[in-house]
Amino acid sequence: MNARITTAPTRREFLGHLIRRPWRYPWSALAVLLLAGIIGLAAYFAGWQIWGEVHYRAALRSIEQATSSQTRANLEQALAQLKLCLQVRPRSLDTHFLAARTARRLHLYDEAEEHLSRCKKLDGVPEALSLEQALIQVQRADLGSEGFLWACVQKDHPDKLLILEALALGYLQTYRFKDALAALDLWLKEEPHALQAYVWRAELNKRLSGSDYLDAIHDSEQALALDANCDEARLNLAEVLLHKNMAREAAVHFAYLIDRQPGNVAPTLGLAKCKYRLGEAEEARKLFDRLLRVRPEDPEILSESAKLLLSTKQFGDAEEKLRRSLRVAPYEREALFDLSRCLELQGRKAEAQKYRDEYNRVEKDMAALKEVTRTIMESHKNPDLRRQAAQILLRNGKYADALMWLNSALLEDRQSAETWLLLAECYQKLEKPEESAVCRANAAQLQRRIIP
Structure with missing residues (x-):
């Protein structure tokens, strides 16, 4: 009788048997399942960490882009990415610190301090945390650490540009315009593509330029050269051009902004003013009517629409709008002056004089305020x-x-x-x-x- 010779199954044959009849090899099947589970779990955690790293790197890119384009939008995007990253790395010191810094730059101070508190618990570098806390304070108009921050700038601290940004904001909020201008000038010298610095300096130069506005126009144009979609810079430029009686040039920018921000009143009002000054009365009237449907008691809209009515000798309607404007804002100079003129044109000279006297009083006060502000710049x-x-x-x-x-x-x-x-x-x-x-x-x- 011939003996049957059996040979051990090959690895492939064994795996085939294991898959088709796992109950015949229980311990081997269990080992395979455990191994597959461990590999799957490792892959899951690795993927989760990679997902976190992707968001962290995306945040860094958004922060870098915020320098020269869409500053606020990019910082908001960066903060959102950092929050996603923290879902994966809740104990990441670097992520919490960057989130604190980004929140501060967005003026979300409570949120910034929460992240700094976490950094402290995670043994963050005390000097870095102290600096960030000082920047929060100065942005909140507490300039007690001003000397320390300028010392950091003079020592060429790695965060010099962020320090200058915070100082400029602190000075603007406390009406220290001369110091704000110095901080902005140095910031732009160190970082010529700093969009926010141009926007702030344009606004500041608009306040300080008197009737010239050339510096404000230059800075607004520089901001738009960096980012044509910077609506804040475009609105600032349009308003300055209107102040300089360049209504046709201003109208182009106001119209562009209306297309981008159809719900924003400011560019529509600006365009209505331009149309009035350009003698396009019917277009101006349509724009004012549209604005008054949205904001029927807005004092500026009422006052500006009254100018158009005065120019077409609709004295009764003009008077009604000016009185409504002054009920909301009783000390507005232009409304006081226009109501005085409106009454005078109707032959009501005694009543007109009452409003002219109030206009003169307010005008005198505003001149005194301008002088006080100038003195404060020298003795802040x-x-x-x-x-x-x-x-x-x-x-x-x-x-x-x-x-x-x-x-x-x-x-x-x-x-x-x-x-x-x-x-x-x-x-x-x-x-x-x-x-x-x-x-x-x-x-x-x-x-x-x-x-x-």
Whole structure:
């Protein structure tokens, strides 16, 4: 009888048997399943980490692009990418730090401080965290670390450009225009493609140029050369051109912005002003009517549309719109002047004189404010001058601007009962009774210390 000779199955045959009849090889099947699971899990985690790295690198690209194009949009995109990355790497020090910096540049200060807090728990470099905290403070108009930051700039710190950006913003918010201009000039010298620096300097030069505006036009054009879709720079340029009575040139930019921002009132109002100045009355009227359907009680729209009515001798309609405008904004110079002229043209000279006198008073106040502002630029640490500016603004219904001046005065001297009382009045006008009560309490506490 011949013995049957059996041979061991080959590897391929064994795998075939294992797949077709796994119950015959339970331990081998289990080992294969475990191995496949481990490989799958490793692939999953590797893919997850790669996904996080992709978002981190995308954030870096967006931050780099933010230098010369669509600054805010690119920074917002970068922050969104960093948040996705943190879903994968919740303990990544680099990602939290970059998210803190990006949030700060977007003026999201609470969010920035949350990321800095995480960085501190993750043993972040103390010097880097301290610098970032100082930048948050200066952007919040607290310039206590100003000397330290300028020292970093002079030592050619790696983050010099970001420091100059924060300083410029802090100076702009505290009306230290001369210092803001110095920071912006140095920023652009170091980084000639800094879009945000051109936009801010154009706005600042518009304030400082008087009737010339050449520097403001130059900076706006430089910004648009870097990024033709920078709507902020284009709107600024259009408004400056309109101020220079270059209505035809301004109209081109306003029309471009309307196509890009159909829901934004500012370019439509600008184009309506241009059409009026160019003598295209019917086109101007259509634009004003469209605006008044959206914002029927907007004082500027009412006042500007009244100019068109005056030019066509529709005195009754013009008077009605000017009175509506002054009910909302009773101290607006142009509306006061135009209403005086409208009444005078109707033969109501005594009533017209009343509005002309108010116009002259406001005009005198605005001239005084301009002089105080100029003096503040030379002596920015004087809180009395800041209070004086705020008082002029309060007297003329500019409550939000007055609030900014008073807050900047507090940064120089928190022990002034007068400043706290003016703040209380300002908050009351802004219909914020709780804030007003706190300011009155602070003033009373300081007065008790002074009066024995």
